[in-house]
Amino acid sequence: xxxxxxxxxxxxxxxxxxxxxxxxxxxxxxxxxxxxxxxxxxxxxxxxxxxxxxxxxxxxxxxxxxxxxxxxxxxxxxxxxxxxxxxxxxxxxxxxxxxxxxxxxxxxxxxxxxxxxxxxxxx
Amino acid sequence: xxxxxxxxxxxxxxxxxxxxxxxxxxxxxxxxxxxxxxxxxxxxxxxxxxxxxxxxxxxxxxxxxxxxxxxxxxxxxxxxxxxxxxxxxxxxxxxxxxxxxxxxxxxxxxxxxxxxxxxxxxxxxxxxxxxxxxxxxxxxxxxxxxxxxxxxxxxxxxxxxxxxxxxxxxxxxxxxxxxxxxxxxxxxxxxxxxxxxxxxxxxxxxxxxxxxxxxxxxxxxxxxxxxxxxxxxxxxxxxxxxxxxxxxxxxxxxxxxxxxxxxxxxxxxxxxxxxxxxxxxxxxxxxxxxxxxxxxxxxxxxxxxxxxxxxxxxxxxxxxxxxxxxxxxxxxxxxxxxxxxxxxxxxxxxxxxxxxxxxxxxxxxxxxxxxxxxxxxxxx
Numbered sequence: 222x223x224x225x226x227x228x229x230x231x232x233x234x235x236x237x238x239x240x241x242x243x244x245x246x247x248x249x250x251x252x253x254x255x256x257x258x259x260x261x262x263x264x265x266x267x268x269x270x271x272x273x274x275x276x277x278x279x280x281x282x283x284x285x286x287x288x289x290x291x292x293x294x295x296x297x298x299x300x301x302x303x304x305x306x307x308x309x310x311x312x313x314x315x316x317x318x319x320x321x322x323x324x325x326x327x328x329x330x331x332x333x334x335x336x337x338x339x340x341x342x343x344x
Numbered sequence: 345x346x347x348x349x350x351x352x353x354x355x356x357x358x359x360x361x362x363x364x365x366x367x368x369x370x371x372x373x374x375x376x377x378x379x380x381x382x383x384x385x386x387x388x389x390x391x392x393x394x395x396x397x398x399x400x401x402x403x404x405x406x407x408x409x410x411x412x413x414x415x416x417x418x419x420x421x422x423x424x425x426x427x428x429x430x431x432x433x434x435x436x437x438x439x440x441x442x443x444x445x446x447x448x449x450x451x452x453x454x455x456x457x458x459x460x461x462x463x464x465x466x467x468x469x470x471x472x473x474x475x476x477x478x479x480x481x482x483x484x485x486x487x488x489x490x491x492x493x494x495x496x497x498x499x500x501x502x503x504x505x506x507x508x509x510x511x512x513x514x515x516x517x518x519x520x521x522x523x524x525x526x527x528x529x530x531x532x533x534x535x536x537x538x539x540x541x542x543x544x545x546x547x548x549x550x551x552x553x554x555x556x557x558x559x560x561x562x563x564x565x566x567x568x569x570x571x572x573x574x575x576x577x578x579x580x581x582x583x584x585x586x587x588x589x590x591x592x593x594x595x596x597x598x599x600x601x602x603x604x605x606x607x608x609x610x611x612x613x614x615x616x617x618x619x620x621x622x623x624x625x626x627x628x629x630x631x632x633x634x635x636x637x638x639x640x641x642x643x644x645x646x647x648x649x650x651x652x653x654x655x656x657x658x659x660x661x662x663x664x665x666x667x668x669x670x671x672x673x674x675x676x677x678x679x680x681x682x683x684x685x686x687x688x689x690x691x692x693x694x695x696x697x698x699x700x701x702x703x704x705x706x707x708x709x710x711x712x713x714x715x716x717x718x719x720x721x722x723x724x
Contacts, residue, residue: 223354223463227440229407230462234439237366238432239605245602252415260420262492263597275493280503288507295514299470302521305531306714309719313612318716319690325709338593339509341697343690 283340294328354456362462363445366439374404380678387682401631415599419491419639424597426489431599431606434482435654438613442474444468445620446530448630448663449637452655458658469521473514474681476576476617479610480506485596488608498618501584501689508696509575509582515704516568519711520625523561533629536568536635543718555634558626564707566626568700573618573630577611580681584689623666630666637662638692 254260301321308317335341378393378401385392385563393400418427450580452457465471480503487499521527524535538561539552561565575582589595596607623629632640640661645654687695 223465226358226362226443228361230366230443231436231440233363234435235368235373235432238435240468241602241606242416242428242432245414247411248412249414249416249601252417258422260417262421262490263494263592273531275496277496277500279594284504284508288511291511292507292514295511295518297525298518299516299521301525302518302708303525307591307717307721309716314716314720317714318720320711325705329530329705333413334395341693343693 280343285334287340290331291328294324294331297324354439357456357458358463361458362443365443365462367722369439369442369613369616369696370609372610372616374407374411375613376612376674376678378404378409379675380681383675383678384682387679392628411601411605417598417600422491423489426485427598428603430482430486430489431603431610432483434610435478435613436608437475437478437482438610438617442613442617442620444472444529445624446533446629447618447666448659451659453652460663464530466529467527469517469527472617472621473510474615477506477510479614480578482610487595488600491594492598494592494597495595498597498656500592501591502578502595505575505578505582505584505692505696507699508693509572512568512696512704514578514702515701515708516565516572516627516710517706518695519562520558522708522711522715523642525560529629533624533631536628537631539634555628555631557628561649562707562711564703565711566622568617568704568707570622572700573622574677574680574694577614577677579611579615579677581684581687582692583686584692592720615674615677616670617683619670620666621678622673623669627669630662632661632665643704 252259298321301317305314305317308314358685381403382392382400385394393403396403396406418424437601444465445458445468446461446464447462451460458597481659482504483499483506487495487497487502490496520532524532526532526535538556539550539555541548541550541552542558543549554560574580596604635643637658641654643660644653644657644661648654648657691712
């Protein structure tokens with residue numbers, strides 16, 4: 222693995238980005254506090270509210286959990302897909318093909334159940 | 345040369361190569377921004393930037409000067425560390441993933457073989473998918489660090505969208521992995537060299553005037569992959585993250601100046617990865633129409649009559665070929681942005697989960713069945 226190159230360029234870009242931010246702070250200067258409103262968060266003409274605990278729709282959590290389930294199922298297909306031709310050529314094709322089709326049946330059932338139970342309805 | 349290299353010379357060359365590719369990416373961003381503004385102007389029957397310099401090209405420099413002279417601002421209510429770290433981290437995933445895409449044939453010299461790519465990873469596809477989806481974290485950091493409701497809502501929407509389309513994206517390329525049986529992008533491109541020839545049941549159907557590109561084997565996979573990359577890079581039909589009618593500017597509402605520019609670089613880097621992967625998976629990567637690199641090399645050798653020069657010329661020609669493909673896809677990104685309207689949020693989620701995911705699944709099953717049938721019954 223060319224891990225050295227990955228680490229090198231990651232650190233370089235992080236340093237590059239930090240340098241850009243400091244450069245912009247140096248050339249442009251820090252924002253002067255001429256009024257409190259300037260340092261408030263964006264709001265359309267109203268005083269910004271102080272609420273720290275914005276309520277978030279539970280659908281986002283559900284989406285995230287479903288994503289983890291399905292993404293792991295998809296990741297299982299990757300090693301199968303890479304070795305599929307190799308197994309075909311060595312004669313184990315039917316077993317490998319059949320077992321993945323059974324796995325896909327479970328996948329499709331999961332997707333069907335998820336749609337049927339209205340887990341993906343946004344209103 | 346699988347790692348950083350063994351000798352000091354190789355390490356230096358590889359480091360310089362990484363820096364050059366990164367700087368090429370960064371300097372391509374202002375040109376793309378100019379192209380986008382100018383192109384959108386013509387699409388919408390107005391001019392776009394045309395006052396500063398020839399064709400408005402010096403506008404880019406004017407923009408940079410403006411970015412430099414802006415005050416450095418952070419909102420009082422936000423988390424300062426997150427607020428400043430988010431744009432820096434936004435640069436990383438795009439650039440690190442793009443380094444793994446091969447840009448041209450290797451440059452051979454008598455002592456060394458130089459790969460024209462940042463690093464050659466044997467599980468390139470998994471690496472690129474894994475690293476580029478880290479962008480969801482930078483968006484969440486920006487939304488959280490700003491301490492603003494608009495930013496937080498935009499960030500949540502964006503990350504929910506990115507993870508939803510990640511499924512369709514991941515599943516749409518299982519077909520192409522089945523076809524070529526490799527995670528390595530260079531091997532995948534090598535499998536697409538030459539003229540088109542279908543092999544089935546022991547028969548061969550050849551059309552050698554067409555290139556042997558993946559799109560002829562995986563047309564549905566291509567469409568699904570391209571649509572999913574639009575959602576991954578938050579581009580217009582899917583730019584719910586910054587739906588300005590309801591969320592001001594989404595996760596970067598509080599940002600300005602250079603920090604804003606860094607988010608832009610991240611977004612354009614994602615477009616470049618998407619275009620590069622489209623070219624690599626479905627359009628033969630750096631290969632030139634239906635010519636193999638050996639044929640191109642022979643043609644170059646006939647032209648200049650020196651092995652060294654022919655090598656360099658062949659590398660350049662392949663690099664130009666890759667750049668043209670990249671530019672075409674980048675232009676499609678821009679054209680689509682100024683052509684299609686935005687989705688509603690529930691339509692977006694329905695498209696990802698209920699349309700693209702089942703179609704990608706069907707594509708995978710169909711590809712597996714066809715490969716199984718055409719190979720198994722011939723041997724059996």
